[in-house]
Every structure is written in C-alpha cells, then in structure tokens.
Amino acid sequence: MDDGRRLTTRQVAERLGVKPETVYAYVSRGQLTSRRDPTGRGSTFDASEVDALVRRNGRGPSAGGEGLQRIRTGVTLIDTDRYYYRGVDATELARRLRYEEIADWLWTGTLRPGIRFTAPAEALAAARHAVAALPPYSGSTDRLRVAAIAAAVADPLRFDLSADAVRATARTLIPTLVDALPARGRPQGGDARLAGRLWPRLTEQPAGEAGVRALDMALSLLIDHDLAASTLAVRVAASARAHPYAVVSAGLGALDGPLHGAASGLAHRMLTEVLERGSAAAVVADHLRAGRPVPGLGHRLYPGRDPRAEALFGALSGLPGAGPVLAAAREVEATTARHVKLHANVDLALAVLSVTAGMPAEAGETVFAVARTAGWIAHALEEYAEQPLRMRPSGQYNGPRPPRDLP
The missing domain is CATH 1.10.580.10 (Citrate Synthase, domain 1)
Structure with a gap:
C-alpha cells in the first residue's frame, strides 16, 4: 500500500474483512485514527495504519514463528456475539x-x-x-x-x-x-x-x-x-x-x-462526569471534539453487543443505587450512536459497578x-503440555545492513 493514500470506510472494512460498523469500533478502541473527508461524506483512514492492523490481526504476512501464528486452545471460543468456556455459554x-x-x-x-x-x-x-x-x-x-x-x-x-x-x-x-x-x-x-x-x-x-x-x-x-x-x-x-x-x-x-x-477506569471517570453534569451529550461531545474515543463503547471481537456487558448490566439492575448510573451508561451509548453505532462493552459495565458502589476508578x-x-x-x-520454547518468533530485521564500521 502507498502510505500516503487515504481509504474510505468501505475500503477499510473490505481490507480487514469486517463490517463497516466494526471499523468504527476499532476507532473507539484507539486502534485506528479517522479523519473527516473534505467533502463531508464520511471518514477516511491512513492506509499504512490499516495495513499494520491487518498484520496484527493475523490476516497479513507474518514475521515468522509458527507457535505464535497457531496457538490451539480449548479454553475460550468467541463466536459472533457470544463466548464460551470449554464449549459452555x-x-x-x-x-x-x-x-x-x-x-x-x-x-x-x-x-x-x-x-x-x-x-x-x-x-x-x-x-x-x-x-x-x-x-x-x-x-x-x-x-x-x-x-x-x-x-x-x-x-x-x-x-x-x-x-x-x-x-x-x-x-x-x-x-x-x-x-x-x-x-x-x-x-x-x-x-x-x-x-x-x-x-x-x-x-x-x-x-x-x-x-x-x-x-x-x-x-x-x-x-x-x-x-x-x-x-x-x-x-x-x-x-x-x-x-x-x-x-x-x-x-x-x-x-x-x-x-x-485500565480501560474501565476511563469509563468510570466519564460516568462520574455525566452524573455531575446531568447530561451525557455534553460529555460525549467533549470526547469527540478532542478526538478521543468515547470510553466503554465498541469491541473489535463483537460486531454487535458485548455479551459480558449485557450480562453484568442485568446483575447490576438489582444493586441499590444503580438506577441512575445504568441510565447514564445507556445515555452515553444512545448519544454516541447518533454519530457511530457502537455498543457498550464490559469496561462500561464495570464502571457502572464501581461508580454505584463508591469504588475508586x-x-x-x-x-x-x-x-x-x-x-x-x-x-x-x-x-x-506443549513443547517448551515454541513461542519464539523470528524478527524481520530492518536496520542498517552489515558490515559497518565500529561506532
């Protein structure tokens, strides 16, 4: 890819093999940086940054190390909007x-x-x-x-x-x-x-x-x-x-x-500010104006809702004093959805717990x-139970070519 090129949201989604809304989840998590198109018809993304994310996600060429490329595990399966421990929900x-x-x-x-x-x-x-x-x-x-x-x-x-x-x-x-x-x-x-x-x-x-x-x-x-x-x-x-x-x-x-x-701490501080100011709109606007992702929203492994967040929200509904904090969290989610469709993740649910219970951030x-x-x-x-020292990738050297004079 030409590092100077800008890609549209659709092009990024095709490159990553995800839905367009998932692209904005990457932005929310700080893994991609978006810029408004000069025509005002959408966002654009740096091609080299997208390419680096492709490599991190394992869809592009690897630097070597079979052990890191293929790690078989029977602990957890993440499938669409659900996850399983040893095959059990x-x-x-x-x-x-x-x-x-x-x-x-x-x-x-x-x-x-x-x-x-x-x-x-x-x-x-x-x-x-x-x-x-x-x-x-x-x-x-x-x-x-x-x-x-x-x-x-x-x-x-x-x-x-x-x-x-x-x-x-x-x-x-x-x-x-x-x-x-x-x-x-x-x-x-x-x-x-x-x-x-x-x-x-x-x-x-x-x-x-x-x-x-x-x-x-x-x-x-x-x-x-x-x-x-x-x-x-x-x-x-x-x-x-x-x-x-x-x-x-x-x-x-x-x-x-x-x-x-530490991601839940950012969501904790945001919810505290929402409760103090009485509105999520102003707080969300401050984040967007500063170019910061709104904490506690989006997850690159879940194109829809984070099942951990939804389960924890359900448990928190019975906690005394949780009502206003839950409402603030849902208001943050709804307000941000006017700009980009992102769902609450488990960091936001943890923040509801910590704010409600008077815990530190x-x-x-x-x-x-x-x-x-x-x-x-x-x-x-x-x-x-595996062969020892199998987690040994090979570096892709990009420094000066030898031989060189002593410094």
Whole structure:
C-alpha cells in the first residue's frame, strides 16, 4: 500500500474483512485514527495504519514463528456475539455458578459445588508485608504484582509444573492476591466467597448480597477472553517454563497498559462526569471534539453487543443505587450512536459497578486482574503440555545492513 493514500470506510472494512460498523469500533478502541473527508461524506483512514492492523490481526504476512501464528486452545471460543468456556455459554455459567466453581472446573473439567479458595498463612503474610511497604499512591496492579512475587518466594515448591501442582498453586495464589490488598471497608464476617472478601478491599460501602453477587458475576465473566495481550504474555512465559507465579506476573505486566486492563477506569471517570453534569451529550461531545474515543463503547471481537456487558448490566439492575448510573451508561451509548453505532462493552459495565458502589476508578482494573488470573492459569496448563520454547518468533530485521564500521 502507498502510505500516503487515504481509504474510505468501505475500503477499510473490505481490507480487514469486517463490517463497516466494526471499523468504527476499532476507532473507539484507539486502534485506528479517522479523519473527516473534505467533502463531508464520511471518514477516511491512513492506509499504512490499516495495513499494520491487518498484520496484527493475523490476516497479513507474518514475521515468522509458527507457535505464535497457531496457538490451539480449548479454553475460550468467541463466536459472533457470544463466548464460551470449554464449549459452555460463559454468561450462563456466570449466572448459575460462583467464580471459584467456574475457575476450578476450567482447570480440572470437574465441577465441585461450593469450593472455596484459601490463602496459606505464610504466603499471605509475605504478600501483605510486601504490599504494605509500597508507597500509598501505588496502583492496584502494582500491589497485585508485588503480592504475586512475595507469595512465590514463600513457596519453595513453585517450580513443580505438574498439572496437579499448578492447580493447587492457583487455588492458593488467587485468594492470596485478594487478601493481600489493603482493606477499605469492614469485611463481612463469615463470607468465605472470593467476591465477598474482595468487596471491602474496593469500597467502604457495605456489600449486601446483591453487591457480592454482582461482583462475583463480574469476576466470572472476565475469567478468560481468548488470546488477549496479557494471555499471550502468559503463554510465552509458560512456554519458557516459568513457574505459575511468574506466569501470572507476566500477565499482570501486560495488563498494566492503558489499552487493556485500565480501560474501565476511563469509563468510570466519564460516568462520574455525566452524573455531575446531568447530561451525557455534553460529555460525549467533549470526547469527540478532542478526538478521543468515547470510553466503554465498541469491541473489535463483537460486531454487535458485548455479551459480558449485557450480562453484568442485568446483575447490576438489582444493586441499590444503580438506577441512575445504568441510565447514564445507556445515555452515553444512545448519544454516541447518533454519530457511530457502537455498543457498550464490559469496561462500561464495570464502571457502572464501581461508580454505584463508591469504588475508586481503578477498581475495575483490580476486578479484571483478579478474575483473569484463573484464565491465565488455564492457558498456562495448556502451554506446559506443549513443547517448551515454541513461542519464539523470528524478527524481520530492518536496520542498517552489515558490515559497518565500529561506532
């Protein structure tokens, strides 16, 4: 392609093999940049930027590395506007089962009703001590990453990569990450569910059954989503035979980027502004005027509605005080639809939860990270069963040709 060319929306859609509305979902997610056509008859796109997206999506030539081109996985299937864990509708699982039950079933293939995850005393003490040493302005992902490293040091058997050992590690690591976070509110006595223990670390408001259930559903819906950036990082680490704690640390490192786990924080701030100003129109207009995508809308894997968002919205409808926040989210979606048809994604639904419950803007990122740990372990288990070091792509060198003089 000529890098100076501009493409129409239709041409971009044909090049990417998607519908025109999906092109604008890419714009919303910051993966493409649009410019109004001088004639005012639509938008145009830079050809080289589109070509780069084609290569990232695997439709164009690859730089090599068969392991990265073809990663077979039996964890999650995304099909049109639905997604499935091991062939079972993920939203139905989230409605019927608890997070721990789904995670353990994902690892073992056997459902154990009522299973609870417990943090070992020594690992938890080490994780809490390490987290407490961080500066007060540390982010949630910083705390989780430090807690994972401290828990690893406290486990002398962490290098046992047998499937049973990895599953046992996962059942203790996830609650260690949660229980190592500093408390904001008063824990509910006797609530051993992971969601019940996570809630007071996110907000001072009392949970109530509706709150815990909504948080549990959010965790369940976010367990896995195929080969997202953090999951790919996890599989690369597992391919090098890193232990489970290091594998999770690799995922947390990738999740720390603003285009992945932190997206719900932007939606949280937007909803807060909508509620303060009393109108979504002015807030959406500010984003569009500044050339920024409206947070919480569109997803490149779902041409229609994000099933995770719709399921979580349903659970949030029963949460006290959620009505105005849900209305604000729907108003943002409807207002933006006048410009481009984009649907709410799970980041917007997480923002409704965090705003309603008086959580900080980064709470959605915390929920995302804790939830996704279960999916990372499922992918690590798959990768440990593959040939080691298969995730080794070949670079496409474009530097100066040798030989050259010493600098």
